[in-house]
Structures are given as C-alpha cells and as structure tokens.
Amino acid sequence: MGEVPSASQGTSLEKYFRIKERGSTVRQELIAGLTTFLAMVYSVIVVPNMLGAAGFDPGAVFIATCLVAAFGSLMMGLWANLPMAIGCAISLTAFTAFSMVLGQGLSIPVALGAVFLMGIVFTAITVTGVRQWILTNLPSGIAHGTGIGIGLFLLLIAANGVGLVVKNPFDGLPVALGEFTSLPVLASLIGLAIIFGIERLRVPGGILLVIIGISIFGLIFDPNVKYQGLFAMPNLTAEGSLIGTMDIMGAMNPVVIPTVLALVMTAIFDATGTIRAVAGQANLLDKDGQIISGGKALTSDSVSSIFSGFIGGAPAAVYIESAAGTAAGGKTGLTATVVGSLFLLLIFLAPLSYLVPAYATAPALMYVGLLMLSNVSKLDLDDTVGSLSGLLCAVFIVLTGNIVTGIMIAFNALVIGRVVCGEWRKLNVGTVIIAIVLAVFYAGGWAI
Numbered sequence: 001m002g003e004v005p006s007a008s009q010g011t012s013l014e015k016y017f018r019i020k021e022r023g024s025t026v027r028q029e030l031i032a033g034l035t036t037f038l039a040m041v042y043s044v045i046v047v048p049n050m051l052g053a054a055g056f057d058p059g060a061v062f063i064a065t066c067l068v069a070a071f072g073s074l075m076m077g078l079w080a081n082l083p084m085a086i087g088c089a090i091s092l093t094a095f096t097a098f099s100m101v102l103g104q105g106l107s108i109p110v111a112l113g114a115v116f117l118m119g120i121v122f123t124a125i126t127v128t129g130v131r132q133w134i135l136t137n138l139p140s141g142i143a144h145g146t147g148i149g150i151g152l153f154l155l156l157i158a159a160n161g162v163g164l165v166v167k168n169p170f171d172g173l174p175v176a177l178g179e180f181t182s183l184p185v186l187a188s189l190i191g192l193a194i195i196f197g198i199e200r201l202r203v204p205g206g207i208l209l210v211i212i213g214i215s216i217f218g219l220i221f222d223p224n225v226k227y228q229g230l231f232a233m234p235n236l237t238a239e240g241s242l243i244g245t246m247d248i249m250g251a252m253n254p255v256v257i258p259t260v261l262a263l264v265m266t267a268i269f270d271a272t273g274t275i276r277a278v279a280g281q282a283n284l285l286d287k288d289g290q291i292i293s294g295g296k297a298l299t300s301d302s303v304s305s306i307f308s309g310f311i312g313g314a315p316a317a318v319y320i321e322s323a324a325g326t327a328a329g330g331k332t333g334l335t336a337t338v339v340g341s342l343f344l345l346l347i348f349l350a351p352l353s354y355l356v357p358a359y360a361t362a363p364a365l366m367y368v369g370l371l372m373l374s375n376v377s378k379l380d381l382d383d384t385v386g387s388l389s390g391l392l393c394a395v396f397i398v399l400t401g402n403i404v405t406g407i408m409i410a411f412n413a414l415v416i417g418r419v420v421c422g423e424w425r426k427l428n429v430g431t432v433i434i435a436i437v438l439a440v441f442y443a444g445g446w447a448i
Contacts (some may be wrong), residue, residue, distance in 0.1 A: 002170075003182070007421075011336065012428055013026055014026065015339075017029070017081055017106050017332040018081065018332060019331075019332050019334065021240070022284075022331040022332055023331060024329060024330070024332060026334065027204070027328070027330075028204070028328075028329040029083075029329070029330055029331070029332055029334035029335050030334070030338055031204065031205040031208050031328055031329065032083060032325040032326065032328040032329050032330025032331075032335040032338075033083075033213070033325060033330065033334065033335040033336070033337065033338025033339050033342070034208055034338060034342070035207050035208045035211065035325050035328040035330075035332065035364065036083075036085050036319075036321060036322055036324055036325030036328075036336075036337045036339050037085070037322040037338065037342045037343070037363075038208070038211050038278065038356055038360075038361055039211075039361045039364055040085060040173065040319045040321040040322075040339075040355075041326040041346070041353050041356055041361075041363060042358065042361070043065060043069065043087050043088060043319075044062055044065050044066060044069075044346065044353050045214060045275040045353065045354075046090060046093075047061060047065045047088045047090070047093050047314060048062045048065060050090075050093050050094055050096075050097045050098075050314075051093065051096065051097050051314065053097060053102075054096075054097035054098065054102050054108075055101065055108060056061055056097075056102035056108060056242065056312070057241070057242065060241050060242045060243075060282070061242070061302055061312065061313065062350065063311075063347060064088075064242060064243075064308065064313035064345070065087070065088050065276060065312045066309075066343045066346050066347045067311050067313070067343075067344075067347070068086070068087060068088050068304060068307060068311070068313045068316050069085065069086065069087040069088070069339070069340065069343040069395075070340045070341070070343040070344040070369045071086075071340070072086025072087065072300060072301060072302060072304035072316050072340070073085045073086050073087075073301075073309050073336045073337070073339040073340030073343065074337060074340035074341070075300045075303065075304065076297065076300040076301075076318075076333065076334070076340075077333035077334065077335065077336030077337030077338075077339070077340060078337055079296055079333075080293045080296035080297045080299075080300050080301065080333060081293055081296075081332055081333035081338055082279070082284065082292070082293055082296075082297050082332075082333055082336065083282060083322065083325055083326055083330035083331055083332060083333065083334075083335035084228075084275065084278055084279075084297065084319075084322040084336055085316045085318070085321070085322045085325070085336055085338075085339040086300065086301050086304050086316050086317065086318055086319065087307060087316065087317075088313045088314040088315070089267075089270070089271070089314065089315055089316060089317035089344075089400075091266075091270070091448070092263065092266065092267065092314055092315040092317070092448070093314035093315075095263070095266075095448050096111055096314045096315070097145070097314075099259075099422075099433055099448070100114065100259060101280075104259065106256065106259075107247070107250070108245070108255075109245050109246055109247035109254065110240065110247045110251055111251075111321050112245060112246035112247070112259050112309050113246040113247040113248045113249070113250050113251030113252075113309065114251040114259055114263065114309075114314060115246070115263070115305060115308055115309035115313070115314065115315050116216050116246045116248060116251070116305075116306060116308075116309025116310060117248060117249040117251045117252065117260050117309070118260050118263040118267070118305055118309070118315060119302060119303070119304075119305030119308065119309055119315070119316075120306060121260065121261075121264050121304030122264050122267055122305055123269070123299065123302040123303055123305075123306060125130050125264070125268065125302070125345065126216075126295075126298045126299050126302045127299060130268075131268060131298045131302075132282065132294060132295055132298065132399040133270065133430065134272060134430075134434060135276060135290065135291070135294060135298075136290070136430070136431075137273060137428060137430030137431050137434060138276065139386060139388075139389070139414060139431060140289065140378075140380070140386070140410065141379060141383065141386035141387050141388075141389050141390035141410075141414070142386075142389055142390050142393050142407065142414065143276055143289070143382065143390075143412060144280075144375040144376075144378045144379050144390050144409045145375070145379075145389065145390025145391055145392070145393035145394045145406075146273045146276060146277050146294065146390075146393055146394070146397070146403070146406070146407060147276070147277040147280050147372050147375035147394070148272070148275045148372065148375045148376055148390070148391070148393075148394035149322075149393055149394035149396070149397030149398060149403065149406050150274060150320055150323075150372060150387070150397065150403065151277075151368070151369040151370065151371070151372025151373050151375070152271065152369060152372075152373070152397065152398040153320070153369075153397050153398055153401070153403070154320050154323070154365055154366075154368060154369035154395060155365070155366050155369030155370065156369075156398055157320075157360040157365070158361075158363075158365035158369065158403075159188075159362070159366065160175075160416065161358045161362055162178075162184040162185055162187075162188045162358050162362045163178040163179060163182055163184055164177070164178050164184075164185045164188060164362075165177065165178060166178040168367075172309055177297070182321050183221075183222060183270070183359070184357070184358065184359040184362075185359075187214055187217065187218070187359040187360075188359045188362040188363055188366070189362030189363075191210050191213075191360070191362070192360070192362075192363040192366050192367060194210055194363070195207055195210050195363050195364065195367045196367070198210065199367070201216060203306070204330045205328065205362045206328075206442060207327065207328045208328060209394035210363055210364065211356070211360050211361055211363075211364055212345070212360075213365070214357075214359060214360040215355055215356050215357065215360040218355075218357045218359070218360060219355060222357065222363045222386075224357070225354070225357050226353065226354070227351075227355065228354050228415075229351040229352040230349060230351060230352065231348060231349060231351075232348065232349070232350045232351055233332075237281065241312070242311065242312020242313075243310070243311050243312055244310060244392050245309075245312065246309050246310065246312075254272050258446060260320055261446065262429075262446045262447070262448055263448070265314055265404075265441055265446065265447075266404055266448045267302075267305070267315060267317060269403065269404040269407050269408075269438070270317065270402075270403045270404050271301050271318055272298065273316040273403050273404075273407060274318050274319075274320055274403065275291065275294075275297055275298065275301070275318050276291060277320075277323075277372065277375075278318065278320070278322045278323050278326060279291040279292070280295070280375070281293075281326050281327070281328035281368075281371065281372055282323075282330065282331055283331075283419070284331065286309075296317075297317055301316060301317050301318050304316035304317075305317075309371070321365060321368075322336075323371075323372065324361075324364045325339070325367040326370050327364075327368045327371055329368065331392075333397040335345075342448045376391075379391070379393060385414060385417040385418055386414065386426075388413075388417075389410045389411075389413045389414040389417065390410065391405075392409060392410050392413050393406040393407055393409065393410030396409050397409070402447075402448075404422040404438075404447065404448075405442075405447070407438065408438035408439065408441070408442055408447075411431065411434055411435040411438055412435045412438070412439055414427075414431070414435070415427060415431065415432055415435045431448055
C-alpha cells in the first residue's frame with residue numbers, strides 16, 4: 001500500500017508531502033490525483049468552446065487551459081502542499097466571453113489585460129492578508145453553510161450536465177426532471193448507486209474505478225464516444241496564439257476598471273469559499289478552524305490568474321471538483337501535483353480527453369456533493385441566527401447558481417438577525433464590514 005518502485009523514492013515523497021503525517025499513502029494520493037483530473041478534464045472542452053464563441057482561437061485556448069491547470073495545480077501541490085486543483089473558472093470564463101467581449105465589446109487583448117490586471121490586484125489583496133482576514137472573519141455557521149451550498153451546487157451542476165435535471169420549459173419551478181431513460185441519465189444514476197456500495201466496502205480507488213468503468217462502457221456502446229487518436233503535437237507559436245497578447249494599458253481604461261474590480265470581488269469570495277469548503281471536507285483545518293497552509297493556498301490561485309492572463313486563458317480558481325479527489329482520500333499536495341502533471345501531459349494527448357463522457361464523472365461529482373451535505377451536522381443549532389444564516393447561504397448558492405450571492409445574503413441576514421435579537425455582542429467589526437461591502441457591491445450592480 002502506498003509503495004512506489006523505489007523505497008527511497010517513496011520515503012522522500014512521504015517526507016516532502018508529509019503523507020504519513022496526514023494519514024494517507026502514496027498510492028491513495030495518486031488515485032486521488034487521477035480522480036480529480038478526470039472530474040475536471042471537461043474544462044479543456046468547455047473553456048475553449050466558451051471563449052471560442054467570443055472570437056478566441058479555440059486551439060490556443062485549449063493549450064492555455066491546460067497550462068493554467070498545470071501551473072496552478074503544481075503550485076498548489078509543490079508549494080502549498082494541499083490536494084486542491086486549480087483551473088480556468090467556468091463562471092469567470094463565461095463572464096469573460098459573454099459579458100466582457102461579446103457584451104461590452106472589449107477586444108480580446110483588452111479582455112486578457114483585464115484578467116492579468118485582476119490577477120495582480122487579487123494577488124496583492126492576498127499577500128497583504130486581506131483574504132486571510134476575510135477567512136478569519138467568516139462566521140462558522142456561514143463557513144459550514146458554504147460547504148453545504150457548494151455540495152448542493154456540485155450535485156446540481158453534475159445532474160444538469162447529463163440531463164438528469166433540466167430547465168423547466170413550463171411555468172412553475174425553474175427545473176424539471178430530464179429524459180429519465182436516456183443513456184447519460186441512467187449511466188449516471190447507476191454509477192452513483194455503485195459508488196455508494198463500493199465506497200461502503202472501502203474498495204481502494206472505488207470512485208476512480210467507476211469513472212473508468214463507465215468510460216469504457218461509453219466507448220463500447222455510445223456512438224457519441226469515439227476514439228479520436230492518441231497524440232497531437234501542440235503549436236505554441238501558431239497563428240492565433242494568445243501568449244503575451246494582453247493589453248494591460250487598455251484594461252486600465254476607466255471604462256474597464258469596474259469590470260476588473262467585479263472580477264476581483266467575485267474571485268475573492270467565490271474562490272475563498274471553495275478553498276474553505278474543500279479543506280473542511282478533507283479535514284485540513286487547524287484547531288482554530290483555519291486552513292492548513294491557507295496563505296499559500298490563497299496565493300496559489302491568485303497568482304494563477306496572472307499567469308492565465310499572460311498565456312491567453314480565463315481567470316483561475318480552485319475547482320470544486322477537487323472535492324472528488326479528497327473524497328477519494330487525497331490529503332496532501334501530491335494529489336494536486338498529479339493533476340498538474342496530467343494536464344501538462346494532456347497538451348500532447350488532447351484526443352484522449354474525449355474518451356471520458358460527462359456521465360462518467362457525474363456520479364463522482366454527485367457523490368461528493370452528497371458527502372459535503374454532512375456539514376449540516378457541524379452547525380450549532382442552538383445558535384439559531386448563526387445556523388439559519390448558514391442554511392440561507394447554502395440555499396441561495398443553489399437557487400442563484402452563485403457562491404458569492406449566497407455568502408452576501410447570509411452575511412447580511414446574520415448581522416441584521418444578531419442586532420434584532422440583541423446578540424450584537426457576538427458580532428465583530430470584520431463581519432459587519434464584510435456584510436456592508438458585499439451589500440454595496442450587489443446594490444451597485446457590479447456583481448457577476
């Protein structure tokens with residue numbers, strides 16, 4: 001268990017990543033890394049499609065997406081020693097493509113300049129301790145509520161991705177059951193049920209085995225899953241390459257600055273909430289409830305956005321799908337290092353990314369989402385204002401499809417609730433400031 005070909009190699013890996021100290025093994029970390037990679041590899045298809053619709057060269061964006069995931073995940077793994085993978089954030093990718101370029105009419109170089117500038121400001125806020133201050137002033141009820149909401153959000157994203165839950169075409173609730181008898185829906189539900197059983201039996205790498213098994217099934221029986229080759233040589237200097245094309249001066253135009261600040265504000269609370277939730281799920285919190293190596297984790301994702309702007313990608317963030325790896329047992333940076341290495345390799349093996357259909361990874365993501373609902377048990381139900389604010393956060397993350405919106409509503413409900421019931425002494429200045437800043441951010445119409 002956990003051995004690699006050389007005993008000395010295994011020992012050096014264990015010491016560097018403190019694997020035994022965190023209760024893991026090398027084998028467990030490798031499986032967790034592969035699981036996370038398979039859960040988020042869809043990004044190399046989705047991100048180029050989104051930015052391609054806005055006029056970006058899809059091939060150049062594919063390379064950028066792989067490089068951002070490699071850079072950020074390796075930094076998180078080798079420096080912060082945490083099992084969290086970084087990639088181009090899907091929500092911020094959509095904002096870059098459909099709001100900044102197609103909506104506001106910004107040129108692609110100016111949009112990339114805005115991403116680069118956002119990364120600079122984001123990093124400055126991180127290294128000066130502002131993000132850590134936000135984490136420190138995150139009330140426990142809202143922290144747990146964020147974990148619950150992200151779990152539900154992940155469940156909804158996965159279910160929607162395979163057509164299990166679809167937009168309701170009629171009046172009434174916004175969602176409805178999809179085509180239950182379709183192959184993606186049945187494969188996802190059966191896969192989820194198998195994960196329930198296989199994880200109960202504590203089969204090593206059970207989640208990964210299900211992903212691989214369903215992918216093989218799809219290759220055999222699904223005509224939409226086709227082998228498209230193995231190797232593809234990337235061309236970093238081809239026409240359409242976006243590396244170094246950002247227009248920073250254009251992004252500093254007073255008209256563009258509000259967009260940059262909106263990106264920064266969204267990233268601060270979205271990415272910070274995700275990091276806190278994934279760390280909590282992996283039990284990587286210290287005795288004070290703070291993230292182990294939290295400062296390095298926060299810096300890793302902010303610096304990744306600077307890198308992304310330079311090479312032609314969208315703003316970067318820790319992926320919620322990292323929780324698939326922590327559910328598979330990942331507890332150290334070796335998990336993230338495996339993810340980063342695989343994304344580097346994927347630049348040369350691009351055709352293989354089409355062999356893992358959405359319904360192969362959906363069961364794992366739904367399972368992780370359900371696991372994250374266990375944060376409900378961590379709520380202090382005797383503190384009704386605090387616990388209900390946390391639940392309010394969870395519900396509105398799902399209803400609005402936005403982590404920051406849930407956090408904003410919860411902070412303000414907590415502050416107002418404490419004041420009304422006479423528990424204002426339980427509030428600290430930081431919590432009140434954050435509530436006000438978020439409320440102004442939304443009231444001013446700057447929210448993404």
